[in-house]
Every structure is written in C-alpha cells, then in structure tokens.
Amino acid sequence: MIKISDRISNLEESVTLAITAKAKALKAAGRDVIGLGAGEPDFDTPENIKDAAHIAINEGRTKYTPVGGVPELKDAIIDRLKLDRDLTYTRGEILISCGGKHSIYNLFQALLDPGDEVIIPAPYWVSYPPMVELAGGVPVIITTNDTSGFKITAKDFRASITKKTRAVIINSPSNPTGAVYSLEELREIAEVAIEYNILIVSDEIYDKLHYEQGDAPAIATISEQVKAQTVVLNGVSKAYSMTGWRIGYAAGPAELIGAMMKLQSQSTSGAASISQWAALEAFSGPQDAVAVMRDEFQKRRALIVASLNAIDGITCLAPEGAFYVFPNISKLFGKSDGDTKITDSVSFCSYLLETAEVAVVPGAAFGLDAYMRLSYASSTKNIKEGITRIEKACRRLS
Numbered sequence: 001m002i003k004i005s006d007r008i009s010n011l012e013e014s015v016t017l018a019i020t021a022k023a024k025a026l027k028a029a030g031r032d033v034i035g036l037g038a039g040e041p042d043f044d045t046p047e048n049i050k051d052a053a054h055i056a057i058n059e060g061r062t063k064y065t066p067v068g069g070v071p072e073l074k075d076a077i078i079d080r081l082k083l084d085r086d087l088t089y090t091r092g093e094i095l096i097s098c099g100g101k102h103s104i105y106n107l108f109q110a111l112l113d114p115g116d117e118v119i120i121p122a123p124y125w126v127s128y129p130p131m132v133e134l135a136g137g138v139p140v141i142i143t144t145n146d147t148s149g150f151k152i153t154a155k156d157f158r159a160s161i162t163k164k165t166r167a168v169i170i171n172s173p174s175n176p177t178g179a180v181y182s183l184e185e186l187r188e189i190a191e192v193a194i195e196y197n198i199l200i201v202s203d204e205i206y207d208k209l210h211y212e213q214g215d216a217p218a219i220a221t222i223s224e225q226v227k228a229q230t231v232v233l234n235g236v237s238k239a240y241s242m243t244g245w246r247i248g249y250a251a252g253p254a255e256l257i258g259a260m261m262k263l264q265s266q267s268t269s270g271a272a273s274i275s276q277w278a279a280l281e282a283f284s285g286p287q288d289a290v291a292v293m294r295d296e297f298q299k300r301r302a303l304i305v306a307s308l309n310a311i312d313g314i315t316c317l318a319p320e321g322a323f324y325v326f327p328n329i330s331k332l333f334g335k336s337d338g339d340t341k342i343t344d345s346v347s348f349c350s351y352l353l354e355t356a357e358v359a360v361v362p363g364a365a366f367g368l369d370a371y372m373r374l375s376y377a378s379s380t381k382n383i384k385e386g387i388t389r390i391e392k393a394c395r396r397l398s
C-alpha cells in the first residue's frame, strides 16, 4: 500500500469535472444524457487561431519558451489590456501559465503562508478554496444569495477582514452565477482593500462574455493605486473557446509575478509553445469570433432563463455575463418521487441525472446548497430538451 500525502488525501476532486465525466460515462454506456454541466464553450476554436498553431509547428517553434512566456505573446496581452482597458503593463508584470487555473494556483503558492486568509464570496468557482488550502491558506467565505444578486458589498467585505487577511477574490462575471459587479460596486470594494492593504485577485476570465455594453467593468481601471494592488487573471479558454490549449495569464505587481515565475520555473517550465503562438493570434488577430459566440450565448440565455422560470418550484435570475444560470431550487427540497426524496442540491441533481438523464451541477459544489448550476454553452436543441426533461421530473415531485 502506498501512503498518499495528507495534503492530497484531503483534497476534493473538482465536482464540475467529475459530473462531466459521469455524464460522458453514462452516454458511453448508451444512455441518452443531456449535459448542461460543462464549463466550456461548445464552439470550435476559430480557424485563424488553429492556423497559427499549424504555422508554429511547421516553423519549428516547438522548443522550450522563456519560463514566463514568449515575449511576443506578453506584448499581445499588454496591447489587449491597453486597448480594451486602457491599462499599462510591462513584460515583467505578465506571467503566462498553463491555463487561468494554473495562474491562480501559482498566485496563492507565491502569496500565502500557513494561516493566511483569503476572502472568497460564495457561490464561488469550485477550485478557489482547494487552491488556497493547498498553499496553506484559509478560505474565508462570505455567503451571498439571489436577493443580493449574488454579490458581496463593501460592508460584507469589511466585516470579514482579520489581521490575517491577505487577499479577496472577485470573479466578475461570475462562474457559477453570471453576476457582474458594476464599476461603482467595485470601487467600494477596492476602497476597503486599499484601507487594509489586501490584495485584490480579479478573475476576469469571462470579461468578454458580457451581455450589456462592452466588456464587464474591471477593478484595476479604477485608479493606479488600485491597479498596483490587483492581480488580473485571464486567459483564452472562455472568450476564444480554447479550453484544451491551456493558456492563461496573470497581470500584476512585478515582485509577485516574479515569485510566481520562480515557482513555474521549478514546476512546468512554462506553457506549451504551440499553444502560446495560437494564443498570440487569439489576442492580436481579428476579434469578430468573440462577438459571434457572445451573441449566440445571449440568445440561449433568454431561452434558458424563461424556461426555467416557467417551472413550478424554480426561480432563476438573468445572468449579466458568462454562460451559466444559477436557479434557486430550495422550494423542491422535502418533496419526493416514490422512494426518492429530495433533501438538498446533491440529491436533486442526482435525481435529475437518474430520472431525467440531464447532467447539471449541484449548488453545494459552489458553496450554496439551495441552487444548481446549468451551463448554456450547449445547443439550443439540447437546452430545450434538457429543460423539458427537468420540468417533467419536477412535476413528478410531490
């Protein structure tokens, strides 16, 4: 018997990835499962980006790159941040990693000592608390709900601060709720962060999937002082439908970026060269594919929100960004279908998978049990069929 480290034994597997795998396994076994659980766009990567990868391969750009990323890609990110946000960064303030998830992992490893606290609004992206814990840190959760639009206020934030608070995570647009903070709301949060010298971790991976005017507001644009205390995390996975390419970046204070790079030099040596050249095309090439995908998501959003709200016992806010809805299902708790009793989000979601053959993620995975997450990164046909099945399954509950 090999003894697995306590660190990993205590680590939970990503629930969203696990549900996706379970739905795939059921499908492979011949069951007609509709997956509304996945956290990735259902579009192909745009052609110009794939072409750039082919060119990189053919030209032999297939060797180790500088640990922090190829300079040309850093410059393309710097240009995007300038053009989209009017933010100015230098190469030493940018680190390319193997996906946005890896950027966040590096960040907490470089930032936290044992016992250091990170404030995380719930519902949260499933990976934040484990990544904080793997770095020896302590997640401090602020719970929100649908009546507050799933957003924390500056007052909530202030009340959670202790002497050990090192960072606060803001994920806007949010996975799993699609909530978007206004610039004014961000300003109030930033003021508290400055007052207590707390690092702002701004996960902006969905910034281009925003259904109001322009990109979602970004906290670092508030002032130079706020920017100096913020690490921006982003990547190509969501906006350019490139989840499998594994490219993300962090933009922030040079000392911190340098520390993250040191860790990267002893772990991955940097991101895949071919993916970096493809990402360069994503950031610097034509941007029309992003708008096409966003517009399609917007249509599906209208469909999914309306049809969920038409189901007895389910209420759903319209998300302002990303491609998820996070409806409240708590009115269904306590009901039964024969021997199956619905007691919480996990039992409801396994009921849906078993009886309706629809895969969705229980809210408990995101730290809020009264909800479930559905992804509308799926065809209109799938969404319609999936919601019809959910509706039927709900009607059987009494």
Ligand SMILES: *Cc1c(COP(=O)(O)O)cnc(C)c1O
Pocket: 039, 098, 099, 100, 101, 102, 125, 171, 174, 175, 203, 205, 234, 235, 236, 237, 238, 243, 246, 247, 248
């Ligand atoms: C998808 C996602 C990421 C990053 O994903 P990568 O594929 O690792 O770039 C980061 N944060 C949130 C909230 C996400 O949903």
